Amino acid sequence: MSPDTEMIALVRAWANALRRAGYVEMTSVRLTEFLSDLADGLVTAMAADPFREQPGYDVGVALVRARLSTPSSLSSSMTILAGLPGLAGCSDAAARSRADRLLAAMSEGFTQALQQRILTEQEAIQLAARRALVEAQHGWQRSQAQLEAVFDGAGTAIAICALDGDLIQVNRALADMVGRPIGSLPGSPFLDLIHPGDQASTRAAMLELSGTASRHVRLEKRFIRQDGTVGWAALSVSVVPDADDRAVNLVVVGEDVTVQHHLQRQLRHQAHHDGLTGLPNRELLYQQLAETLRTAPAGSRVGVCFVDLDEFKAINDTLGHSMGDRLLIAVASRLTDSLDPDEHFLARVGGDEFAVIVRTSRGPTELARLADRMLAALAAPIRIDAYRLAVSASIGIAEEIAGHTDPQQLLRAADATMYLAKADGRHRWAMFDPVRHAEQVNRYEMISELPQALDRDEFLVHYQPIVSLADGTLQGAEALLRWYRPRTGVVSPNTFIPVAEQSGLIVPLGRWVLREACRQASSWQRAPGRQPFISVNVSMRQCAEPGLVSDVTGALDDAGLNPADLQLELTETAVMVPSDSCVATLRLIADLGVRIAIDDFGIGYSNLAHLRHLPIHGLKLAGAFMAGIRTPGPDRVDEQIVGTIIELAHTLGLTVTAEGVENADQAARLAALGCDLAQGWQYGAAGPSSAIENQLGGAARPRPAVRRGPR
Amino acid sequence: MELPGWAPATIDYTRPSPARVYDVHLGGFHNFAVDREAADQVRRFMPELPLILRANRSFLRRAVLHLVEAGVRQFLDLGSGIPTVGNVHEVAQEVDPGCRVVYVDLDPVAVAHGREILAGNPAAVAIQGDLRQPDTIVADDAVRGLLDFTQPLAVLMVAVLHFVPDDDDPVGIVNRYRKMMAPGSYLAISHASLEGSGTDRASVATQEYTSRVADFYMRGRSQIAGFFDDFDLVDPGVVYLTEWRPELPEDVGEDPRWTSTFAGVARRR
Numbered sequence: 001m002s003p004d005t006e007m008i009a010l011v012r013a014w015a016n017a018l019r020r021a022g023y024v025e026m027t028s029v030r031l032t033e034f035l036s037d038l039a040d041g042l043v044t045a046m047a048a049d050p051f052r053e054q055p056g057y058d059v060g061v062a063l064v065r066a067r068l069s070t071p072s073s074l075s076s077s078m079t080i081l082a083g084l085p086g087l088a089g090c091s092d093a094a095a096r097s098r099a100d101r102l103l104a105a106m107s108e109g110f111t112q113a114l115q116q117r118i119l120t121e122q123e124a125i126q127l128a129a130r131r132a133l134v135e136a137q138h139g140w141q142r143s144q145a146q147l148e149a150v151f152d153g154a155g156t157a158i159a160i161c162a163l164d165g166d167l168i169q170v171n172r173a174l175a176d177m178v179g180r181p182i183g184s185l186p187g188s189p190f191l192d193l194i195h196p197g198d199q200a201s202t203r204a205a206m207l208e209l210s211g212t213a214s215r216h217v218r219l220e221k222r223f224i225r226q227d228g229t230v231g232w233a234a235l236s237v238s239v240v241p242d243a244d245d246r247a248v249n250l251v252v253v254g255e256d257v258t259v260q261h262h263l264q265r266q267l268r269h270q271a272h273h274d275g276l277t278g279l280p281n282r283e284l285l286y287q288q289l290a291e292t293l294r295t296a297p298a299g300s301r302v303g304v305c306f307v308d309l310d311e312f313k314a315i316n317d318t319l320g321h322s323m324g325d326r327l328l329i330a331v332a333s334r335l336t337d338s339l340d341p342d343e344h345f346l347a348r349v350g351g352d353e354f355a356v357i358v359r360t361s362r363g364p365t366e367l368a369r370l371a372d373r374m375l376a377a378l379a380a381p382i383r384i385d386a387y388r389l390a391v392s393a394s395i396g397i398a399e400e401i402a403g404h405t406d407p408q409q410l411l412r413a414a415d416a417t418m419y420l421a422k423a424d425g426r427h428r429w430a431m432f433d434p435v436r437h438a439e440q441v442n443r444y445e446m447i448s449e450l451p452q453a454l455d456r457d458e459f460l461v462h463y464q465p466i467v468s469l470a471d472g473t474l475q476g477a478e479a480l481l482r483w484y485r486p487r488t489g490v491v492s493p494n495t496f497i498p499v500a501e502q503s504g505l506i507v508p509l510g511r512w513v514l515r516e517a518c519r520q521a522s523s524w525q526r527a528p529g530r531q532p533f534i535s536v537n538v539s540m541r542q543c544a545e546p547g548l549v550s551d552v553t554g555a556l557d558d559a560g561l562n563p564a565d566l567q568l569e570l571t572e573t574a575v576m577v578p579s580d581s582c583v584a585t586l587r588l589i590a591d592l593g594v595r596i597a598i599d600d601f602g603i604g605y606s607n608l609a610h611l612r613h614l615p616i617h618g619l620k621l622a623g624a625f626m627a628g629i630r631t632p633g634p635d636r637v638d639e640q641i642v643g644t645i646i647e648l649a650h651t652l653g654l655t656v657t658a659e660g661v662e663n664a665d666q667a668a669r670l671a672a673l674g675c676d677l678a679q680g681w682q683y684g685a686a687g688p689s690s691a692i693e694n695q696l697g698g699a700a701r702p703r704p705a706v707r708r709g710p711r
Numbered sequence: 712m713e714l715p716g717w718a719p720a721t722i723d724y725t726r727p728s729p730a731r732v733y734d735v736h737l738g739g740f741h742n743f744a745v746d747r748e749a750a751d752q753v754r755r756f757m758p759e760l761p762l763i764l765r766a767n768r769s770f771l772r773r774a775v776l777h778l779v780e781a782g783v784r785q786f787l788d789l790g791s792g793i794p795t796v797g798n799v800h801e802v803a804q805e806v807d808p809g810c811r812v813v814y815v816d817l818d819p820v821a822v823a824h825g826r827e828i829l830a831g832n833p834a835a836v837a838i839q840g841d842l843r844q845p846d847t848i849v850a851d852d853a854v855r856g857l858l859d860f861t862q863p864l865a866v867l868m869v870a871v872l873h874f875v876p877d878d879d880d881p882v883g884i885v886n887r888y889r890k891m892m893a894p895g896s897y898l899a900i901s902h903a904s905l906e907g908s909g910t911d912r913a914s915v916a917t918q919e920y921t922s923r924v925a926d927f928y929m930r931g932r933s934q935i936a937g938f939f940d941d942f943d944l945v946d947p948g949v950v951y952l953t954e955w956r957p958e959l960p961e962d963v964g965e966d967p968r969w970t971s972t973f974a975g976v977a978r979r980r
Contacts, residue, residue, distance in 0.1 A: 023768055067738070069738060117740065118740045122741075124824060125731075128741075128821075128824035131826075135819065
């Protein structure tokens with residue numbers, strides 16, 4: 001091995017040993033360079049003349065300065081450098097002695113440098129610790145000063161209290177808030193600043209707080225200023241704990257919220273009162289009623305009157321809204337005067353609607369008397385400027401045992417009853433009636449259900465046979481609408497037709513019946529020989545629709561039915577109304593060849609002279625007449641009247657059909673009077689079309705010529 | 712009551728500090744008796760701890776050198792500890808004296824000492840701060856005075872994130888830093904892990920360290936890699952400490968898992 005190779009091997013071994021001994025800051029390349037320099041120095045020192053130990057000492061110092069300074073750094077360096085004589089090329093006793101002396105010096109240098117380094121670093125860290133402490137203290141003083149500045153300059157009131165509630169320190173804002181000199185406050189109880197009415201609750205909150213650490217509570221309390229005035233303060237009370245989490249002080253932070261408080265009360269009032277009359281509004285009425293029902297003694301009764309002005313809209317529309325408003329103010333005042341504020345609670349619940357809660361009702365009679373009193377209060381005309389306005393009201397009354405109802409139910413009952421009072425003719429009161437109410441509810445339900453009912457195929461057409469009185473043969477059938485309402489079963493047309501008329505649904509419904517009936521009649525006519533006609537009811541409302549003509553032609557065309565085989569039935573009132581748009585429509589339909597008959601003839605007001613000018617072909621005698629047609633009758637007047645009508649009708653060229661024929665005797669008498677056609681139980685009730693088909697098939701006799709009226 | 716932000720942290724010399732215990736393990740003398748005692752006790756349960764800490768320090772050096780070579784001239788060293796051995800500014804400024812370095816540590820003593828060392832070095836400064844408050848640190852006057860966040864810089868979090876509990880949302884904290892770094896910036900992280908050494912021993916050592924020095928939270932490799940999110944990892948990715956760009960092949964050792972610490976460096980696109 002050449003000296004160079006030996007040198008490289010030694011440096012590598014040294015580097016590895018040092019890396020194992022501790023953290024090496026240098027990169028591997030730097031470390032190799034560093035150690036090569038040291039080794040070179042030692043080799044040179046071995047051969048130096050005169051021999052000096054100083055280079056060994058320097059190597060020790062250099063190692064520590066390079067922070068290769070763990071105890072094993074030294075011991076492993078000593079072990080590696082034991083090979084120094086070999087490296088220097090001579091290993092005699094003198095060389096070994098020089099090497100030993102160099103290593104001893106290195107050890108000394110290392111130790112001294114390490115000692116120096118330890119002292120330096122320890123001093124540095126102590127200094128750093130002291131500096132950090134001083135800085136922390138400065139910081140603390142700074143923060144203390146900042147805290148004081150915050151305390152003094154804060155816009156919010158701050159008080160520091162002892163646990164017993166005595167003030168220790170307060171800031172300027174607090175003194176200003178309570179209007180007292182700042183110096184007078186420390187030492188006095190915090191509670192002295194609080195309104196006597198709020199002292200107990202504030203003390204309780206603070207006491208509860210001092211028992212537990214690190215909590216705070218928010219309060220809103222009244223406080224008293226030195227001048228005796230009262231304000232509202234939002235307070236936040238917190239516990240200041242010590243290091244062991246024990247409560248030491250209380251800190252109260254407060255803000256004067258008097259203005260906000262009043263504003264809030266005002267807003268709350270506004271939210272619950274009507275701006276025009278100043279009366280409570282619907283929401284407050286509801287709350288009040290709920291409260292009344294909730295707190296009413298068991299078994300006691302609570303009443304509600306719903307008061308709605310009659311024809312108020314007319315006043316608004318003709319005299320203007322400002323006049324309407326002034327009238328409402330006057331009405332509110334009269335109603336208020338007629339009530340007892342202890343017993344009654346008046347609210348304005350809508351435009352011209354008022355409601356009164358009767359806190360303890362002694363029964364319907366008392367409420368009726370109250371309603372009379374209110375009606376009387378409104379009886380005298382109300383003077384506004386030059387006007388004397390006569391107003392009246394309709395009142396709905398509902399009352400119930402407190403535990404048997406809820407606010408919604410009671411208000412709804414009174415409201416609905418008010419509509420009954422209106423329907424009964426206005427300017428009156430009505431008492432809640434469960435039966436009428438149920439009917440009304442049912443009506444409303446039907447109004448909402450009817451449109452879907454048509455979509456859901458809940459309607460069905462039944463047919464009642466119409467026969468010739470001359471020979472009893474089937475001549476036609478009347479189409480009668482049935483509603484199979486899933487919830488309640490079959491509904492009488494008497495019940496739902498008026499509802500459908502009112503809601504306008506009668507128009508699509510009527511169109512559907514027309515098509516269905518025409519289609520059915522057409523299918524009957526496909527059987528050989530018999531050509532029964534179909535009679536369909538048309539309401540006044542349908543008649544007023546200009547689309548009726550096209551509905552009729554559409555139904556006929558689609559069914560392929562001869563117009564002469566369709567008859568439309570209308571009530572007397574439909575054709576007798578002065579408006580002739582309906583008559584014009586009927587004339588168009590009659591021109592198509594469709595027959596028109598007046599239904600229920602004889603029970604309303606009929607202008608007989610007018611009949612001849614109408615485009616009609618027949619009359620249907622009301623079933624009511626049949627009561628007078630029987631043998632032996634108490635008198636013959638009814639029968640004579642019927643006979644006269646038949647005669648008159650024939651004079652005008654009209655066919656007469658008797659409805660509600662119940663027995664053979666009636667049939668015989670009607671035949672004798674010359675009546676043309678008849679329907680009723682005697683000939684079969686209304687039923688599915690199959691019944692008609694059976695009659696057609698079962699009595700396949702040739703159809704005799706029948707008067708079908710003038711064409 | 713919580714201390715306001717401008718109030719100083721308290722100094723408690725009766726408890727060891729992670730920064731000074733680290734210094735003990737690196738063979739330094741910037742420490743107190745409590746620190747040395749704690750270091751000895753932890754070493755008893757985990758004899759290789761000093762070696763792991765040295766490996767961490769070595770990773771820091773390699774990472775800084777790599778970053779300087781890659782052109783980075785600004786460094787934010789979070790959790791820098793006692794700035795004694797192998798400091799970032801020494802490593803970086805030896806290559807380019809223009810490199811600027813800010814040291815941040817929670818330990819007021821470490822920071823005070825850092826200030827002493829850095830007195831007269833206009834391009835390096837030490838501030839006391841909590842790395843869990845990225846916005847406060849970045850808003851610090853000293854940081855603003857030295858580092859330009861509109862230019863690429865390196866954020867170093869070497870052997871420090873494992874002091875941050877999950878409740879403090881370490882991912883969110885690192886995210887915040889990443890968001891504030893300009894494109895071309897680098898993030899360097901090393902983090903202790905339960906993977907590598909036996910889980911039982913690691914957890915015992917964790918408990919020991921937690922009870923003697925400070926709370927300590929080991930995380931898995933994927934969690935550690937997750938800190939880099941959408942940054943591009945520099946080769947070789949997230950690896951055991953000694954596997955990250957070793958100076959000499961033998962530095963890796965036979966089984967790199969012994970450090971039970973993962974390290975990585977990544978760049979923002």
